[in-house]
Amino acid sequence: MFKILLWSLLVTFSGNQASRHLAQRNAEFAVDLYKAISSSHKNNIIFSPLGTTLVLAMVHLGAKGRAQEQIRQTLKFQENTTGEEFTALKSFFSAISEKKQEFTFNLANALYLQEGFTVKEQYLHGNKKFFQSAIKLVDFQDAKACAETISAWVESKTDGKIKGMFSGEEFGPLTRLVLVNAIYFKGDWKQKFRKEDTKLMSFTKKDGATVKIPTMKAILRAKYGYFSESSMNYQVLELPYKGDEFSLIIILPEEKVSMDEMEKQVTAHQILKWFSEMQEEEVEISLPRFKVEQKLDFKEALYSLNITEIFSGGCDLSGITDSSEVYVSQVMQQVSFEISEDGSEAAASTGVHIPVIMSLARNQFIANHPFLFIMKNNPTDSFLFIGRVTNPDTQNMTGRDFDSL
Incomplete structure (x- = not known):
């Protein structure tokens, strides 16, 4: 059984001519991130490179200068081809998210914004275009209500498999922008075990x-x-x-x-x-x-992969907002992965x-x-x-x- 929620910053890749190149880059980033995580964890590990890349790509869309360059290099994006990369991503999302009788794969993105916080129209449009993101306004000053609102959205997008993902402690008075990605997969083995x-x-x-x-x-x-x-x-x-x-x-x-x-x-x-x-x-x-459950903060792992700028005050996220006080505080991901005789559920x-x-x-x-x-x-x-x-x-x-x- 997979029960997956990925929070704060999140990509994968598509299928046509660009597919092979994208798959190679996806695999390289996945293995790089795996090595960075495994060096500080002794036991079981589970994470989604798909989810992590998705959030990073959503930030990349609004980052400038050094912040954008660090994400581009780590995700192996080609220089000056971001539009092509995102178009390929959009094609992948459309293909993979089609309802199939054999399996269920739900992928949904949302941006939760502080009420009164001005985010650039172009950034909102880009997120909607490439990541099919929903745009929602909340008041992070009421941390408990925000946690309940976002957790309810996550629960609805994961067929009720992930409940109570957030607590009020994860939001503070300086929180302005939270990017959320929810993924749910359910499938049976082609050949089941008795x-x-x-x-x-x-x-x-x-x-x-x-x-x-x-x-x-x-x-x-x-x-x-x-x-x-x-x-x-x-x-x-x-x-x-x-x-x-x-x-x-x-x-x-x-x-x-x-x-x-x-x-x-x-x-x-x-x-x-x-x-x-x-x-x-x-x-x-x-x-x-086996069943592997884990909640990870990727900040340390991304630091080791040279994504550092987005975590510092004064980083250039001017494609998102004119405010100079915006930076990323956490990159959280929670995954529950279970393998049984029937498959994933x-x-x-x-x-x-x-x-x-x-x-x-x-x-x-x-x-x-x-x-x-x-x-x-x-x-x-x-x-x-x-x-x-x-x-x-x-x-x-x-x-x-x-x-x-």
């Missing part, structure tokens, strides 16, 4: 301790690859969602390779190369049910039967130690979510009760 085949198996956590966790099992035909890079070996598995628009990629280093080593070595170029070289094969899969399971003897499968993919995962949009190869599992959380998950396994 719940009755889920068994308790040992998982070796990042610290070397072993824990018993519910592990899904199946033999499926899936895209799979075994790769050697920089003296490290990896298995890569792609599990498509129904409709083939989205896939979950699991990158599993060999057991002797630590996540820290892998994270230093892996590159966006390698990951995209793996995507292109994987072949459909029969694979014996053991994959833990509980539903009736039909699935593939698992033979008692599984040794006949040609390839074994046994995720019994820390791994990296990426959810991507297949037409564009854009990274919607990226994270790692170092300790699967089995509490409050869908699926069979832990005690029944």
Whole structure:
């Protein structure tokens, strides 16, 4: 189950001729941001490069000078082609947000402005044009009421999956402009796992301790690859969602390779190369049910990627307002990501039967130690979510009760 809300500053990429270039840049930014976050977090990680880029692009639209240049360089935007980048983004949003029977993908943007705070018409028009942003006026002096108003909007845009995202403590008397992006995804696996085949198996956590966790099992035909890079070996598995628009990629280093080593070595170029070289094969899969929840403030990570100017007083956001007192105070994101037998949210399971003897499968993919995962949009190869599992959380998950396994 995905329950995602991204707050304060947020992009991805589109599909036609510019798609490949945009996907490459998207992947580079996603991996850069992942490395910046992972260096200060020891356990599970989950975030949306899509969401983070979106907010940054919304600010880029109104930034000038050094503030704009830092965002442009970090997002890998080409110089003097911002209009083309944003047009490509708009095409992507339109394509990805179409209602499909196979999945639900909701993406909505809003700007919450202080009543009486003058924002330039051109900036409001640009946000509406490129990001389909709603423009809403609130009184941040009444922090509690603002939190309730914005939280209610988020709840409505995420099918009620994210409740009470904001508290009054997150807004202060100097708050003037809040950019909000809400994303909700719900989809079933193209080939579901049978719940009755889920068994308790040992998982070796990042610290070397072993824990018993519910592990899904199946033999499926899936895209799979075994790769050697920089003296490290990896298995890569792609599990498509129904409709083939989205896939979950699991990158599993060999057991002797630590996540820290892998994270230093892996590159966006390698990951995209793996995507292109994987072949459909029969694979014996053991994959833990897992749930990763996280609320992140990206300020420190963005600082390390040289986005610093927007956080300082006196930064040039004159494309947004003539006020010289406007700057970004926080870049918050909250994600809850759950993988179960059905897919991304509980539903009736039909699935593939698992033979008692599984040794006949040609390839074994046994995720019994820390791994990296990426959810991507297949037409564009854009990274919607990226994270790692170092300790699967089995509490409050869908699926069979832990005690029944």
